[in-house]
Amino acid sequence: MDLQYFFHRSKKLSDENKKFLTGLKKKDIRKVDIAFHELHEAVFEETDCLACANCCKTTSPIFYPVDIERAAKYLRIKPGDFVEQYLRIDADKDYVLQSSPCTFLGEDNHCTIYESRPKACREYPHTDRKKMVQIMELTHKNTLVCPAVFEIVERLKKVGV
Structure with missing residues (x-):
């Protein structure tokens, strides 16, 4: 996985991809979902996430209370200790990791x-x-993080929706 090449291409095509994805909001929801899901399957058959892990290296997931409970139980610590040790509250008032890359990577x-x-x-x-058209902004952001998402969008542009 050549992440430098990916970063260069994804940044170069960012505006084009944003415009394309924004345009999908006006399309038939079912057709957009079908196209995304088919390409998701195809691209992830070719993708080894463990060769990349850029998502884990550069972003933080939101931790909801159920996530905190589950992870704390797995680590055999109290949920409060898990929060104190690993999480912080971000600008949106969500629990996220204190730092990147992910502590658990x-x-x-x-x-x-x-x-x-x-x-x-x-x-x-x-x-x-389902209802991919509702998360086009997130999908655009993910084209800059995940080579597989970038590839899905590039293929979508070629096949049209």
Whole structure:
């Protein structure tokens, strides 16, 4: 995975991708979902997330109370201790990690709390969810973080929706 090349391309095409994704909001929701889901499957068959882990290196998921409970239980600590040790409250009043890369990212790019990871990590990069048109801003942001999302959008532009 050549992340430098990815960063260069994704940044170069950012405005174009934003315009394309914004335009999808006016399309048939079902057609957009079908196109995204088909490309999600195809791209992730070719993608080894463990070779990249850029999402874990550069962003923080939101930790909801259920995520905090689950992770704390997995680590055998109290939820309050988990919050104090690993989390902070961001500008949106959400719990997020204190720093990047993720505290739980191992040297081999494996998650050390994988079984109890937060919902945001479980669902990332959100390209297989229903009503994709509702998250075009997030999808655009993810084209700058995740090479797979960038590839999905590039293929979408070629096939048209």
